[in-house]
Amino acid sequence: MALTLPAAEWRTRPGLDRLGLALGADDGGARYVGGAVRDTLLGLPVSDIDVATIHAPDEVVRRLQATGIKAIPTGIAHGTITAVTDGTVVEVTTLRRDVTTDGRHAEVAFTDDWRADAARRDFTINALYADMSGGAIHDHFGGTDDLATGRVRFIGDPLQRIAEDHLRILRFFRFLARFGDTPDADGLVACTARANDLMALSRERIADEVRKLLVARDAVGVVRLMVDRGIFRPVLPEIDSAAADRLAGLTGAELAAGVAPDAIRRLAALLTSAQAEGVTARLKLSKAQRKRVALALGRDEAMAPEELGYRIGVEGAVDRLLLGRDVAAATRLSRWERPVFPLTGGALVERGLARGPDVARALRMVEDRWIAEGFPDAARAAAIADAVADQWLRAVSNP
Structure with a gap:
């Protein structure tokens, strides 16, 4: 029996029918792709909508404009047009195949071959397409089965896919933390063997992936796995088993206090105060993020929670209290509004x-x-x- 996309709020957003009509979706000219399809199958909320199309970028622009849909050439060189239709924003990308890759960037050629487009994507669970009207699922590499079993699996040879884009090492673990239950053995071996490839990546890209990983469902278990496999060692050697233990303690405190997970707070848990300045500078975090990590790891002299919240800010104080496992104080302070000193x-x-x-x-x-x-x-x-x-x-x- 053919699998179809379940009903979901995002599928009824204004303008999607008009977009599908403009791109000839009913004739196979366009399909939903990627995260929106994957997350809907898992029953998760969807924010971003992506559409893949057989039409070349210039033809996409022509078709959208002819239908009165705003077309913004946000990444036209790589085939991506942002369509704004009745207030709904959709990324529309022409089907592609890789021509050359160097581990950081890819030169692509446009195609009308859906399987070729799927084959250049990283994991099977990210290579799912769905018809824009009826919702029929198109799955070229077994992604729906992998979703059902919590398996994050590279499309094709993992070593080759990592050679094409080194960031896929971190993406493998991030998706494992978010969706996985058991790591794919071949993928894990390949990521372990090629961990040194991470040194070729910009620290901004590394920081972005690490922040996303740290708020995923099984962040603690996957960070431990990455430490055991030496994944962090080439670029973030400070993250070791002790760091993983501190992260576990923080996540437990967050849960007990009813405080939402936060990537910067969790990054602070992975570091010591002596490491913080060097690591946050290396990752090129913003000044505000670097200050927050420093505040979280600071020390105070037996200061009451409210005084701490007043002096360094509620956010910084809650971070510090949670890192110190003071759940009761963190819970109280998270609901506290900082007063304004009434004099000048x-x-x-x-x-x-x-x-x-x-x-x-x-x-x-x-x-x-x-x-x-x-x-x-x-x-x-x-x-x-x-x-x-x-x-x-x-x-x-x-x-």
Whole structure:
């Protein structure tokens, strides 16, 4: 019995029927492909919609424009047009086959051969197509069976597929963490043998894959597997068995606290404070991400959770508490709204202090007392300011 795509919310989005008509989908001119098909078969939500078509990119543009669909040439050299139809955004890509590959980039030629397009994709579960109207599934390499058994399997020879694109090593483990139950033996052997190929990749691409891996369903188990197989060693030797243990502890704390998994927090768990600056710089994380890792791995002197949240921010404090396995405090703080200090330096000037550095120092004293008292209301903050200003003025007048 032929397999068909189940009903799903995304399949009824506005404009998809018009897009299918423009591309001749009912005559085999276009099909849904990739993640939307895979995730729908698994009952998972779908955000991005991709369509594959037999039509050359210029013909795709012509057909879309003739039907009143906006066509944006986002990647036209590689066959990709972004179609915007009634507010729905779809990536439309011409069928391709690889001409040459160097482990990082591929030169492609356009084709009208669906099997050739499927053959250049990495894993069987990513090479599934579905008719745009009836939803009939087209599966050239057994991807539906692999989905059913939780198997992430390369299409063709794993060593050759890795030689074509070294990033497929990390993608193998990311998809294993998200969808897999048991690693495909041939794929695992090939990734282990070619782990040094990761050194040819940009650190940005590595960082992107690692972040996606860390929030996957079985991130802990797969990170342990990668450590055991030496996958990280060429590019992230800091990730070792102790790092995997820390990640396991964090994921347990997140679950107990009811806090959603977060890639940057989990990356922090893999590092020590001594390693953080070097690794986050090597991965070319943003300044905000690097600061967050540093805050998560920082130390504080017996500071109450709310004070910590006020001083470094709720996000950073929750990260630090979860890394420290303080589930109760992290749970409480995750629901806490950081108060706003109700005074400015002008309040102390009004109380007689001269403008300048003394005001800033006195204001910090007021704020410290306000924090110590548990963030009282504005009236109490004003009373604290009165007391500090009086103390400060008496000290100035009686040096």
